[in-house]
Every structure is written in structure tokens, then in C-alpha cells.
Amino acid sequence: MKRTGSLVALLGITAFSTIGAAGSDASSRPRGVGPEFAKYYKDPSTFTCISNPYIKVPFSAVNDDYCDCPDGSDEPGTSACAPVSHFSPSDIRDDGINRTPALPGFYCVNKGHKPSYISFQRVNDGVCDYEVCCDGSDEWTKVGGVKCENKCKEIGKAWRKNEEQRQKSLTAAVKKRKELVATAGRLRKEIEDRIGDLEVEIKASELKVENLKAELESVRARDRGKVVKGKKQGKVNVLAGLAKERVEELREALVEVRRQRDENSARLSELETTLSKFKEEYNPNFNDEGVKRAVRAWEDYAARGETTSGSDAARNRDLDAISKPDSENSGINWEQWENEEDAETEISLVYKVAAYFPDSLISYIEDKVLQARTFLMSNGILADNDVESASGESKAVTEARNAVSAEESSLNKIRSQLKDHKSDLDKDYGRDSVFRSMKGSCISRDSGEYTYELCWLEKTKQKSKKGGSHTSMGTFSGFTTVTVDEQNSSGGIVPREKIALEYTNGQSCWNGPSRSTKVVLECGENDEILKVTEDEKCVYSMYVTTPAACEVASNGNNDRDGRKDEL
Ligand code: MAN
Numbered sequence: 001m002k003r004t005g006s007l008v009a010l011l012g013i014t015a016f017s018t019i020g021a022a023g024s025d026a027s028s029r030p031r032g033v034g035p036e037f038a039k040y041y042k043d044p045s046t047f048t049c050i051s052n053p054y055i056k057v058p059f060s061a062v063n064d065d066y067c068d069c070p071d072g073s074d075e076p077g078t079s080a081c082a083p084v085s086h087f088s089p090s091d092i093r094d095d096g097i098n099r100t101p102a103l104p105g106f107y108c109v110n111k112g113h114k115p116s117y118i119s120f121q122r123v124n125d126g127v128c129d130y131e132v133c134c135d136g137s138d139e140w141t142k143v144g145g146v147k148c149e150n151k152c153k154e155i156g157k158a159w160r161k162n163e164e165q166r167q168k169s170l171t172a173a174v175k176k177r178k179e180l181v182a183t184a185g186r187l188r189k190e191i192e193d194r195i196g197d198l199e200v201e202i203k204a205s206e207l208k209v210e211n212l213k214a215e216l217e218s219v220r221a222r223d224r225g226k227v228v229k230g231k232k233q234g235k236v237n238v239l240a241g242l243a244k245e246r247v248e249e250l251r252e253a254l255v256e257v258r259r260q261r262d263e264n265s266a267r268l269s270e271l272e273t274t275l276s277k278f279k280e281e282y283n284p285n286f287n288d289e290g291v292k293r294a295v296r297a298w299e300d301y302a303a304r305g306e307t308t309s310g311s312d313a314a315r316n317r318d319l320d321a322i323s324k325p326d327s328e329n330s331g332i333n334w335e336q337w338e339n340e341e342d343a344e345t346e347i348s349l350v351y352k353v354a355a356y357f358p359d360s361l362i363s364y365i366e367d368k369v370l371q372a373r374t375f376l377m378s379n380g381i382l383a384d385n386d387v388e389s390a391s392g393e394s395k396a397v398t399e400a401r402n403a404v405s406a407e408e409s410s411l412n413k414i415r416s417q418l419k420d421h422k423s424d425l426d427k428d429y430g431r432d433s434v435f436r437s438m439k440g441s442c443i444s445r446d447s448g449e450y451t452y453e454l455c456w457l458e459k460t461k462q463k464s465k466k467g468g469s470h471t472s473m474g475t476f477s478g479f480t481t482v483t484v485d486e487q488n489s490s491g492g493i494v495p496r497e498k499i500a501l502e503y504t505n506g507q508s509c510w511n512g513p514s515r516s517t518k519v520v521l522e523c524g525e526n527d528e529i530l531k532v533t534e535d536e537k538c539v540y541s542m543y544v545t546t547p548a549a550c551e552v553a554s555n556g557n558n559d560r561d562g563r564k565d566e567l
Contacts, residue, residue, distance in 0.1 A: 026109045030062050031077030031140065034107035034117065040073065049073050050102035071102035072120070077140075082120040108133035113156030130155060173525040176547035183437035184429065191421050198418040205411040212407050216400040223394045240337035247332070255323050276302075429457070430479055430499070434548045438527075443544075445529035452532045454542055460503045460517040462540075473517045473540055474503025482520055498522065499549055509538030517542055523550035 029038050040050050047062050049055040049069030057068045063077040072081030084101050105117035110133065118132040124141045128148035132138075134155040136148025275298045282291055326332055393401075429436040435457055442455040446465065453461040453470075460473040482500045485493050499521045506515030517540040522530075524545025531543045 031137075032063070032103075032106040032123070033076045034104070034115070037076070037103060041076075047074055051098040051100060069102070070097045070099045073102040075120075076103055077106060077123070079120045079123045079125070082123075084120075106133075106138055108135055108137050110135050110137075110152050110156075111150075112152035113159060169525045170523070170550065173523055173547040173550045176525065177434060177550045180434050180437045180548055181432045184433045184435075187436050188425065188433060191424060195418060195421050195425075198414055198421070201414050202411065202418065205407060205414060209404065209407045209411055212400070212404045216397070216404050219394075219396050219400040223397050236337065240334060243337075244326075244332075244334045247326070251323055251325075254319065258319060258323070428479060430548065431551075438546075438548060441527075443527045443529055445532065447532045450532075452529060452542065454519060454529060454544060457501070460506070460519070460540070460542065462515075471515065472506040473515045474506035477502050477504045480518075482518060484520060506538075512537045513539070515540070519544055521546055521549035523547070 026035075029035070030041050033041055037050075041047065041062065043059065045059055046056050047059050047069075049057070049071055050073040051071035052069060055069060057074055061068050062074050065075070065078045065080045067081040067084065068074045069081070070084070072084035075081040081101075084099060103117075105119045106123045108116055108118055110116060113134050116132050118129055118138050122129050122132075123138050124143050126139070126144045126146045128136055128146065129138055130136070130148070130151055133148075134152040135150045139146050139148040279295050279298055282295060284292075326334060429439070438456040440455060440458055442453055442458075444451055444453040446452075449465055451463045451465060452473075453459075453463070455461075457476045459475055461470040462473050463470050478501075480500050480502050481497050483495045483497050486496045488494045501519040501521070503517040503519065504514070506517070508514050515538045519542045522543065522545045525547060527544070527546045529542055529544050533541045533543075535541055
């Protein structure tokens with residue numbers, strides 16, 4: 001109720017008398033009442049407390065600078081009920097009285113700009129709160145001589161200019177977002193097309209594998225039942241052919257030399273018989289010096305024992321055997337050598353040839369060959385054919401088998417690509433998949449001693465300006481939302497929900513967790529890191545603007561994160 005002698009109470013009455021009967025325009029409402037609460041102040045004789053209707057006071061108690069209603073509704077234009085505004089819904093105590101403030105604050109009409117509510121504590125506190133009350137109406141008692149002139153015209157003008165700029169920027173941002181969404185759609189379509197192509201490629205490759213396997217089987221079958229026909233063209237076969245010709249040549253030469261030797265032996269034998277007879281039959285009394293010299297020469301020759309005899313019989317038998325064709329003696333089986341498999345190497349040839357050397361030489365040669373072979377293989381000059389030779393597989397089979405393996409490995413590659421693309425289509429790329437078109441692109445910002453980098457949907461990094469390598473602040477792990485306290489246009493702090501990207505499992509922090517980053521998004525014309533904070537050791541927040549976070553409100557107006565201004 002009013003108190004006598006109170007200037008403010010008097011002014012309250014003045015206010016009441018000024019407002020007069022309740023009406024719908026600002027001048028017809030009690031001071032500080034917003035249009036949406038006008039209906040509670042219509043009865044000119046009695047005021048009913050808004051949240052406690054069983055409490056009624058005379059209308060003269062409204063704005064008399066004395067708080068009558070527990071919810072503060074009888075003092076919309078003064079700070080008398082300001083302490084009430086500190087209460088919260090939990091202050092509804094057992095006594096059934098509702099102490100929750102019924103009004104949001106003192107209503108500033110702000111003609112020429114936009115109306116707003118200012119908290120009751122700031123009413124008549126001697127400070128002009130132009131950022132909320134540009135008309136200065138919150139200081140209506142001019143306490144301490146403070147006079148707040150109405151600045152709504154200029155403040156409103158500046159605000160509208162700024163707002164126009166903001167709207168332009170939002171329009172551009174929303175346009176960019178649309179383009180991002182369109183690009184994301186195209187990228188998705190490309191992946192879908194690629195999936196179609198890969199499915200066709202897989203079918204073709206599966207068929208190819210099947211055919212190659214069948215081919216391998218038939219090569220194996222041919223190989224198993226193969227009858228060797230004709231001569232082969234491998235180096236061993238050529239060498240065997242040459243060796244055979246040479247051996248034939250030598251054998252023929254040997255036969256010819258033996259024939260000439262036998263002929264000469266026969267002639268020598270005939271001559272020896274003649275001379276022997278000559279010695280027996282000559283007349284030693286006939287003093288012919290020439291005859292005597294001939295007889296002595298014959299006697300010397302016969303004494304040296306160089307006459308032909310049967311002692312060469314054994315050697316002749318050997319020569320007879322060697323002179324026979326290989327097929328008739330136990331010599332080289334040319335048939336086998338000339339048809340040796342191509343897989344046979346010069347090394348194995350050496351082994352076979354070594355079989356014809358004296359025993360003492362064989363182990364020496366084997367050692368040398370082994371050393372040479374090991375050297376060549378370890379230097380990549382000679383292929384290691386052990387596996388093949390161990391399995392006894394022919395070159396044709398090896399080639400067919402390799403062809404199957406090559407095709408199978410290419411098929412596996414295509415299958416894994418298909419799997420990656422399919423799982424990509426199932427991935428969350430945010431609303432309208434807008435972040436698909438941004439994935440992998442990066443932005444950075446210097447802050448303090450570091451440069452911070454954000455790569456969309458990939459990594460966040462920190463790099464010291466002094467140099468050194470990057471420190472991972474996390475790898476993208478998904479979308480989330482965070483609630484951030486923000487100032488509204490009336491200067492009040494309001495919680496707002498924002499889209500955020502989570503980056504986790506970064507580089508381990510000494511004596512702390514693995515580094516992680518929350519990237520809090522705000523609608524903006526450009527991708528830009530506004531600020532980076534380290535909220536706890538190695539737990540970071542990046543505040544970033546991007547067109548991707550802009551939404552178009554259902555009424556078609558551009559809006560930041562879908563929120564509205566309280567206009
Ligand atoms: C580096 C940076 C800092 C972090 C410390 C923790 O200096 O990653 O952000 O706080 O390591 O040791």
C-alpha cells in the first residue's frame with residue numbers, strides 16, 4: 001500500500017493518474033508494463049496480483065514504490081519489487097504463495113528503436129542504460145539529478161544500419177550454405193555413381209577370376225598329362241644339341257684316326273717283316289757297306305722293342321666302345337637333354353654336367369656353384385626358383401596361377417573401395433550433409449604462442465610459433481550440441497544451444513588426458529576461427545563461424561542458428 005510522504009509513491013499516483021483508465025497503447029498502460037501484460041492492469045479500481053490472484057490491492061497501490069504482490073506484479077515501473085526478481089520457481093514455498101517474478105522487467109517503449117525490458121534493479125539507479133533503454137525511461141525519477149535524454153532516434157538509426165549489414169551478411173551466408181549443400185549433393189551423387197561403376201567392375205572381375213581359375217585348371221591338367229613332343233628351345237636344349245653335334249664330330253674323327261692308324265700299322269708290320277727277312281737272307285760275305293749299314297740299323301730298331309704287338313688290345317677295346325653311337329653305349333642320353341623343361345636353369349645343367357666329371361672335382365664345383373648362386377640371388381640378379389622347382393610346377397602353370405592371384409588382388413581392392421564408399425554414404429555429415437563438401441578443407445588462426453588449425457571433419461592441430469611439429473588436438477569423432485551463455489539484445493544472458501564438432505584422441509598430454517577439441521559453430525558468412533580457449537589442461541574449445549551453421553527460419557527470414565531477435 002502507499003506510504004504517505006513518499007515522493008515515489010506520489011509519482012506512482014502521478015503515473016497512475018497519467019495512465020488513467022487502462023488502454024492498449026503505451027500511454028494507457030501503467031509505467032513499465034509491456035503490451036502483453038496490459039490485460040492485468042485494466043481494472044481501474046482493483047489490482048489482482050498476477051501469480052497470486054487471491055491477493056488484491058487497490059489500483060492506487062500499482063507503482064506506489066511499495067511491493068505488495070509476492071510476485072512483484074504491482075510494481076512494474078519501480079524497483080520496489082526488485083528483490084522478488086531474484087526468486088526462482090523453486091521459491092514457491094509450502095505456504096502456497098508464488099514468489100516467482102510475474103514480469104520480465106521494466107518495459108522501455110524505445111520509440112524510434114525497438115522496445116525492450118530492463119531488469120528492475122536498474123530502474124531509477126541513477127545510470128542511463130541506453131543499450132537497453134534508449135529512451136531513458138528507466139530513470140524517470142531523475143534520481144540524483146540524472147536526466148537521461150531520449151537517444152532512440154540515433155541509436156535506432158545506427159542499429160538499423162548495423163542490422164541491415166547483418167541481414168546482408170546472413171543472406172550471403174545462407175546462399176553459401178545452399179551452395180555447400182548443393183555441392184554435398186553432387187559429391188554424394190558422384191559416390192553413388194562410383195558405387196554403381198564399382199559393382200559392375202566387381203562383376204566383370206569376378207567373372208575374370210572364374211575364367212582364369214578355369215584356365216589354370218586346364219593348364220595344370222595339360223601339364224600333368226603332357227607327352228613331350230619335339231625339341232624344346234630352352235638354353236639347355238640348345239646346348240645339348242650343340243654338344244651332341246660336337247661329340248659326333250669327335251667320334252667320327254676318332255674313327256678316322258683309328259682307321260689311318262690301323263692302315264699305317266699294317267704297312268709298318270709289312271715293312272718290318274720284309275726287313276726281318278732281309279736280315280736273315282742277306283750274304284754277309286758280300287762286302288757291301290750299304291747293305292751292312294741297313295742290317296745294323298734294323299738290328300738297332302728291333303733291339304728298342306718298338307715293334308707293334310698285341311699290348312694295345314685293351315685300349316683298342318675302349319676306343320671301340322667310345323666310337324660306337326651313344327645309343328649303343330652307356331654314354332649321354334641326348335633324348336632326355338634335348339627335351340629338358342625350360343624351367344631347368346644353367347645351374348642345374350652344371351650339376352648334371354658335373355656328374356660326368358671325376359669325383360674329386362664334383363664337390364669342389366658344387367661348392368663354387370652354390371656360392372655363385374647365393375651371391376646372384378641375394379643381389380637380385382638371379383630369381384629364386386626354389387619354390388617352383390620344389391613344387392615341380394611348369395612355367396605355364398606359374399603364369400596362370402599368377403594371373404589368378406593378380407586378378408583376385410585387384411578384385412579385393414575394388415571390393416574394399418566399394419565398402420569404403422558405401423560406409424561413407426552412411427556417415428553423418430550434419431544437417432543436409434552440408435559438411436560433406438567441406439571435409440578436409442582447413443582454416444587456421446594465430447592465438448597466443450600457437451597457430452591453431454581446424455580441418456573440417458578431420459583434425460584439429462596446434463603448432464608453436466617458435467617452430468617444431470604439429471600437436472594433434474584430436475580427430476573428428478562426431479557431432480554434438482553445446483549450450484553457450486550469450487547476451488541477448490536486451491543485454492540479458494541467455495543460454496543458446498549450438499552445433500559443435502567433437503575432435504578426440506589427440507596427442508597425449510603430459511600428466512593429462514589425450515588432447516581433445518570442441519568446435520562450437522556459429523552462423524557466419526565465412527569460415528573463421530574467432531577464438532580458441534584451453535578450458536582445462538589439453539581440453540580445448542574453438543569458436544568458429546561458418547555458413548554451414550546457418551539455417552533459414554520457417555518464415556523465410558535469415559536467422560542465426562534458427563534464433564529470433566526479440567523485436
Ligand atoms: C603444450 C600445449 C598446451 C598444453 C601443454 C600441456 O604446451 O599443448 O596447450 O597445455 O602442452 O603440457
